[in-house]
Amino acid sequence: MAAPQSRLNIYDAVAANRWRTVALITVFTGLLIALGYAVGEVFAPGGGVAMVPAALGLSGVSATASYFAGDKLVLAQSQARELAPGEETQLRNIVDTLSIGLGIPPPRIYLIDDTAPNAFATGRDPKHASIAVTRGLLDKLDRTELEGVIAHELSHVGNHDIRVMLLVTVLVGTIALLSDWMFRSFAFGGGRRGRDRGGGGGIVLIIAIALAILTPIIATLIQLAVSRQREYLADASGALLTRFPPGLASALRKIAADKEALEVANKATASLYFANPLKDAPRAMDGLFDTHPPIAERIRRLEAM
């Protein structure tokens, strides 16, 4: 066999993701500073500057925590349990074999006891990675389809998507939390102070409210855009890894036909999964608020390979 003609270079993807991580953290930090400043101004006019370090501290702590423990949190939330040695040997063989093809250490394997077919990968780098599959995925897919899905998930691991996704998920959570506090501050302290201040305070309040509404939306949009784009990429590099795009396409078709929602998934973890686990957005076009690209489009791209 000749050397592979087309191969997405995983090392380039890793480098791109390193920049993406830096850019994302910068943008999120900017959003947090704006939000923190606005919160401070509402609480006490001129006190906005004091809130900036607090907001930065909060995002720093949550980013660090998610970097080191986020994968365990996500796995626990999904009620995944680690496979015992000798359990599900076919799955383990597939994971080991495809890991060799990508040149990464085989990740730890978790099982979610749910009949909805789905899977996700998480962790901070290939050495600290886990992939979780549902019981339904093992039962409903045949070997080549399973290989397609695992190859997709391992691509996320190999090119460090998992780290970006983990950080984004937690940072979006932090912003949501902060804007939540802000609304509470309007309800209790902020409103009264605003009246004392008169007209000038009113403008500050309006800006603050606008920020409180807008930042979580912007943050969510960034998260969704980031996750949709990388699903296509992982499909492509997964198909290149197995050399068999129809396997992944057929898995996608089966999962699309399966109308069951995955109970352990929620809005925060949905974007991590192989296919949208909530089954709430069956649209033909890339919608602004979808966590995943439409399956029909993913299949079309695979078949065009």
Add this chain to the structure above:
Amino acid sequence: MEILIPLVVIALIVVFVIGLYNRLVTMRQRVREAWADIDVQLKRRWDLIPNLIETVKGYAAHERQTFEAVTQARSAAMAAAQSGSPEQRAQAETALGGALLNLRAVAEAYPQLQAVQEFKDLSENLRDTEDKIAFARRFYNGNVRDYNTAIQTVPTNILAGMFGFTAEQYFEMTDLAQREAPKVSFS
């Protein structure tokens, strides 16, 4: 001020060259690491063979020629790993793959053998190992291709020539079963 500009330019060039050099070293290192993956799997295949032959012998004792061919191919492959060039090794391993394919074909003719759990396990192990060889080879060849491209293209080729980076060989096993490995099933 005038002296600063050439100094900055020189400094930038030095940094650039160091970066290129380190990239070449990293790529060569990846090729070597990828080679270790192939090596592990090829050895695992050798280890499976004695048991496999013993098991098949129990049901098809008179197929001696087939067994001998496999055993010989295995010895040749082990010898090539000790002393041969990568090309010779690839040839020997390809021959071993062919001999194993024959053994499987022979085993097909013995229904009782197909029902033995030990044979099933060994066959599955063998299949899995050959899958892994194929994937390890693919990863290795991909890395070799990236590295060889780098040392042949401007500007890294200049550095490669200066510091003695030479092209690595692909590990080509003109394969019989492995190309379609995912669909092969004999259980």
